Amino acid sequence: MKKSSPRILFVDGPNLNVLGKREPSVYGGQTLEDIRKDVSDAARREGAAVEFFQSNHEGEIVDRLQRARGEVDGIVINPAGYTHTSVAIRDALVYCALPAVELHLSNPSMREPFRKVSLVEDVVAGRICGIGGYGYVLALQAILHLLREKGRDRAGR
Ligand code: DHK
Numbered sequence: 507m508k509k510s511s512p513r514i515l516f517v518d519g520p521n522l523n524v525l526g527k528r529e530p531s532v533y534g535g536q537t538l539e540d541i542r543k544d545v546s547d548a549a550r551r552e553g554a555a556v557e558f559f560q561s562n563h564e565g566e567i568v569d570r571l572q573r574a575r576g577e578v579d580g581i582v583i584n585p586a587g588y589t590h591t592s593v594a595i596r597d598a599l600v601y602c603a604l605p606a607v608e609l610h611l612s613n614p615s616m617r618e619p620f621r622k623v624s625l626v627e628d629v630v631a632g633r634i635c636g637i638g639g640y641g642y643v644l645a646l647q648a649i650l651h652l653l654r655e656k657g658r659d660r661a662g663r
Contacts, residue, residue, distance in 0.1 A: 511555045512653050513578040514646060516545065518560040519567060519586030519595075525611075525639075533611045536639040548643045552650055564592055571598035580649040581606040582642070589614070589624050596625045605652045609645045610635040 518538065521528060526537035542558050549556040557578065559570045567588065574581060581604050588595050589610070599606055606629070613636030614621035627633060631652050634641045 511553055512580065512650060513555045513557070514549070514580050514582060514649055515570075515574050515578040516542075516556060516558045516642065517567060517570060517581060517583040517585075518558070519584060519588045520562040522584060522586050523560050523562065534638040541639040541642050544639065545642050545646055548646050552646070554646065554650055556646070564588055564594055567592075568594050568598040571595070571602050574604065575602045578604065580604055580653055582609055582645040582649055583607070583626070583630070584609045584611070585626060589626060590620055592625060596629055599626055599629050605649060605656065606630040607645045607649050607652075608633040609641050611638050611641060612636060 522538055525533055525541070526535055538560060545556055545558075559567075561567050561570070567585070571581070581599070581602060583595075583599070583606060585592060585595050585608070589608070606626075608624065608626050608630040610633075614624070615635070624633075632648060634645050634648065637644060
């Protein structure tokens with residue numbers, strides 16, 4: 507049987523559409539498009555299919571996560587400002603019931619106190635923070651690793 511490519515959805519929250527122009531000393535000089543290109547190149551090498559979604563609106567992110575259930579195999583999410591506030595995004599992630607990696611360009615633990623709280627950290631498999639745009643490529647590798655492990659577990663190793 508031909509093995510199908512793992513499908514990974516990247517979800518980005520508010521203000522990540524203006525990466526490159528937005529506080530480059532914190533978030534780096536790459537645009538979201540630059541980052542997506544790097545992720546797509548890495549996905550091609552890894553034999554994975556990637557899809558990208560960005561929204562500045564909480565409800566749109568919830569809608570996209572709900573649709574992801576049964577549609578993709580894993581999620582990489584940077585909820586951006588909603589990381590620290592959104593019970594709705596947390597609940598949608600739980601609903602998805604998919605392996606997920608939380609990602610931040612900066613390291614929120616080293617920033618203002620309100621950024622030290624993540625409402626999704628305990629419903630994701632792992633977190634990548636503080637590596638800038640390259641964190642997205644690392645997050646792709648991380649989620650693919652988790653899916654491979656899951657596949658091995660299912661096959662009984
Ligand atoms: C992005 C944001 O927009 C902030 O609100 C978060 C996160 C951190 C990041 O580092 O990618 O606090």
